[in-house]
Amino acid sequence: MHDIRAIRNDPEGFDAGLRRRGLEPQSAEILALDEKLRAAVTAKQEAETARNTASKAIGKAKAAGDEAEFERLRAEVSRLKEVMESQGAAEDTAKGQLDALLAGIPNLPAESVPDGADESENVEKRVWGEPTKLDFEAKDHVAIGEGLGLMDFEAAAKMSGARFVVLKGALARLERALGAFMLDLQTTEHGYQETAPPFLVRDAALFGTGQLPKFEEDLFGTDHFDRVSFKSDIEKVYEQIYNRSGDLHWFSEMVIESQLRAARQGKLFLIPTAEVSLTNIVREEILDDGAFPLRMAAQTPSFRAEAGSAGRDTRGMIRMHQFIKVELVSITAPEQSEDEHERMTACAEEVLKRLELPYRVVELCTGDLGFAARKTYDLEVWLPSQDTYREISSCSNCGDFQARRMNARFRRAGEKKPEFVHTLNGSGVAVGRALVAVLENYQNEDGSVTIPAALQPYMGGMEKIEAAS
């Protein structure tokens, strides 16, 4: 969410930031709504002031028994009430339009972010390791997993459809080992506090991190709509309306509204990333600045509807509706977030280094930046079967963008005014894709898979996964 005052102060700068992202200028429309809003607020408040004054006078007139004055003031107040109502309505309209507009505008890129239209213009920052060379033809992870008899897409499809998988035996354990290894690394060596958050969250939480309102189609939602309580709701609403006016038009409108409200309020969403749960831990909080940087790590499943990605990565475990991920979140003071971003990226890289998986780091250009991010580094791991690097982690500095949306603040020692925190998130790293990378980079010609040394302790000392005979 953007600071309306910042837009007022520098509309050109705001539009320039949007243009770097390939978006149309919006400041003129925003400021026009802002003007309307403030005019209505002022007019309403003036009417309220007059109303408050008159109300006090009414009490006095009544006490003094001055009926004429009493009646005159009542008429005055009822006129003022009309002003208050019409200006209040104008305020609500303008506020609603302004909020809707602002809620849908992405974060502005940081100064240093390279300009570019799409991912083809991302900038490679560094490369670690050599792409794995195999002296035989590389199989993809599906062939390897199915060859081992430990990866079953068909069974998953029968119960859940496409983009799900069943892992068995050593592969199921390998997934567990990867998650445990990553979580241990981030918590014991990098100072992130292990956190076990909810996987189901309210819409407000998703608004806070920026998935809502624009990206609802990417989310899985639950629906707790309850017909029985809905029926009793209708009856209550009917009672309320009937007693008041008996107007059917109002009645149907209220019913619809109450129905929508009931449906919306019962609804929880499955998290598309633990970023949502972890970042929202500080929502509506005022933190002590001694708490910084606040570092949290969680291993959770992530659920993504993958709407609009039909036909992409349909084979294998690259793009699933459900996958496990170790997520890192840092909450910092504004002046710390850039350094913390570099550090967080290094914490994610360390996972791949210890697993000895070749990777590179790219900085996303302005056109490829996510909604809430002002700057992002992606980690891409080498996949022999695709002869290319594929994303396995994404580390973003969101500045105060999410903090504003969830009202997460802190107070500096000795200061009175709270300020918005900065939030950062990064995968440290995606467990499902790490499993793919291990299988492909550690595959042997005979179809077995060597287990990276760092994982062997987590595999009960197992050194190699071989086909169950």
Added chain:
RNA sequence: GGAGAGGUGGCCGAGUGGUCGAAGGCGCUCCCCUGCUAAGGGAGUAUACCUUAACGGGUAUCGAGGGUUCGAAUCCCUUCCUCUCCGCCA
């Protein structure tokens, strides 16, 4: 899921239609007095927004939203959360 109780300022806690942004206490800040294992007196002490060059002025907020009323912390409705008992349950 059923029955009941409750959500007031940094904290505790009063307040059932007007003089309540809210008594009192605690805490905190400043000042005064005193001088000794301390205490006493006084003043101040919420947030957001609008407005103003500034001082200041105004509006809203007593979990949230809506309603009744000239006027609501106080009455009504909805909703969120907390607690107690019962039921169910990994």
